[in-house]
Amino acid sequence: MTLALVFGFLPALLRRHLPPWWAALLILALSGCAELPKNVQRPVSTALEATAGTALATLVNERRAAANARFESGFVLLAGPQAAYGSRLALVEAAQKTLDLQYYAIHADASTERLLLGVIAAARRGVRVRVLLDDFHSTGKDAQVMRLAFEPNIEMRMFNPVAGARNSTVWRMVSALGDFSRVQQRMHNKLFIADNTMGVAGGRNLGDAYFGHDTSGNFVDLDVLAAGPIVQDLSRSFDSYWNNERAYPVQSLITPKELDALRSSLATTDQEPGTHAGPTPVRAAASSPLAAASTPVAPDADTAASQARRSRVWDQQPLDLKAARLVWAPAVVLVDKPAKIPAESSAAIQPLLPQPATPSPGITVAKAVAQQRNAKAPRPGNAADAPAGDVAGAAQSASADDLDGGEDTVVDGLLQLMGQARSDLLIVSPYFVPGPEITAAFAAARARGVRVRVLTNSLASNDAPIAHVGYARHRKALLAMGVELYEMHSEATDLRRAFSATGGSGGSGGSGGSGGSTGSSRAMLHSKLLIMDNRLLAVGSMNLDMRSQKHNTEIALLIRSTMLARQAGTSIEQALRTAAWQVEQQAGGGLVWRAPQGSKLPDATADPDTSLPLRLILWLLGPLAPDHLL
Secondary structure (H helix, E strand, C coil), X not given: CHHHHHHHHHHHHHHHHCCHHHHHHHHHHHHCCCCCCCCCCCCCCCCCCCCCCCHHHHHHHHHHHHHCCCCCCEEEEECCHHHHHHHHHHHHHHCCCEEEEEECCECCCHHHHHHHHHHHHHHHCCCEEEEEEECCCCXXXXXXXXXXXXXXXXXXXXXXXXXXXXXXXXXHHHHCHHHHHHHCCCECCCEEEECCCEEEEECCCECHHHCCCCCCEEXXXXXXXXXXXXXXXXXXXXXXXXXXXXXXXXXXXXXXXXXXXXXHHHHHHHCCCCCCCCCCCCCCCCCCCHHHHHCCCCCCCCHHHXXXXXXXXXXXXXXXCCCCCCEECCEEEEECCHHHCCCCCCCCCCCCCCCCCCCCHHHHHHHHHHHHHCCCCCCCCCCCCCCCCCCHHHHHCCCHHHHHHCCCCHHXXXXXXXXXXXXXXXXXXXXXXXXXXXXXXXXHHHHCCCEEEEEEECCCCCCCHHHHHHHHCCHHHHHHCCCEEEEECCCCHHHHHHHCXXXXXXXXXXXXXXXXXXXXXXXXXXXCEEEECCCEEEEECCCCEHHHHHHXXXXXEEEECHHHHHHHHHHHHHHHHHCEEEEEXXXXXXXXXXXXXXXXXXXECCCCCCCHHHHHHHHHHHHHCCHHHC
């Protein structure tokens, strides 16, 4: 997130502080430093069509029949890092035909090592693997993840590649300044799908910090394990990105020899003269292509801590899918079209194949709402989970004409959904920059008497401090209209417990407790969800900000379940009380941060747990960081 923000307004800084002709000359010169490959071959492939007969399909059918479920798709909230990691391990082990992974970032560390070694093992037993990764973070050590592409039975593509060397993130960004409008738009979608039958969607990328194993800071996040026909909609979304001109096979961008040279150069750079490397850290088998990717390019200074972290990762168990407490409910997929990000070339290029029949988010929400108004009475015995209407058919009923006219986004669809709220909106958005449409949606909801609560990062818990500027300048206006604002306490271990206590996982690898999270590390909010009237739950990759609305591509699951909404809502409300600062406006116009209940902390009149120099720097940078680039 931070890199994208810096890249987004770097050209503006150049234009502001250099004479116009110098800035133009520099951008023009740098734009010619690197280009993307031309005439790239992209073999077309699609998700598994015949899912019947696989172990996962059999399991889902048995679970559905045992529950006498009214709806065909089931869901489990994966709040704790243990459940989130265990679910992915379970899908890797259970897959028999296909594995499809789509991510914004995959970090080369201990958590990824075990997971991707499992993916390689699956490929070697005959599972077809496709990995689609946004290219923004594939530099330095993390570039070694691209070695997956050279494994048998694994295809890997990079979405919206950034031209230039991969040994330096800064110089790679500078070399692409001539194409910054395209490069600063990223594929933010996150999916992990097995046999087109079960899959995980939500906010987590792959890496230690997303699964509670980073020693400096860990993200508090939320995923959903989905089972049944809804997964086929997720797969159609994956196919539309995979078979898109913006997806480049790794082999067209880098070779194994170049990856070897990159690893060697980074090891040389990181090992300063005169320092002692210490003992070799625990690593994967030398024959594994992930050995280089998962092991630090320079040995950790604290080798014992590194070994302990890797041991914790390898001690984790797969989620017991047979014991997972599935909630059967209607749902739809909201997903942005790949064309939201412009292609590298301005020339019109035909898609590789017709795009899947996935309706735009606005159309999906509109049809779902219309069907809710014409609801049938819930079947006796299922009142807690029955919807006001069956939203499951909303996506399926979209026509080809619908697809042509829909240019709205996932965030637009959620704003349309917010327009239907009757009593309560509970929103969690780690990066919260309300643009005009978002602000108008809040104002309209408040005018109808809807309670609106938002939990976001505090300045201290935000891993992208510059993003906080775009939120902070709107705080007083939001408070004035009656929006209740909460900011996460950066040392809030209670927040980890709250988000780990949804009670939805069950079985080995479930979500109880902290799930192995490093208790003393900094906590950073990363969950993205919306709960409407305690009956509709949206979980996905999107933030409620202008970047998600206008630039990045996103995906979300919209689930109609009172049970799931209450599970998530109960956890969030506990977090609001005990793990977040409530921001209020004083009579004199200033702001006050009310300390979390039971924290024994005093109230604050400036951003809590932050230094004056940091606040001053952000005050100076604020005018250079417009909302739409944050």
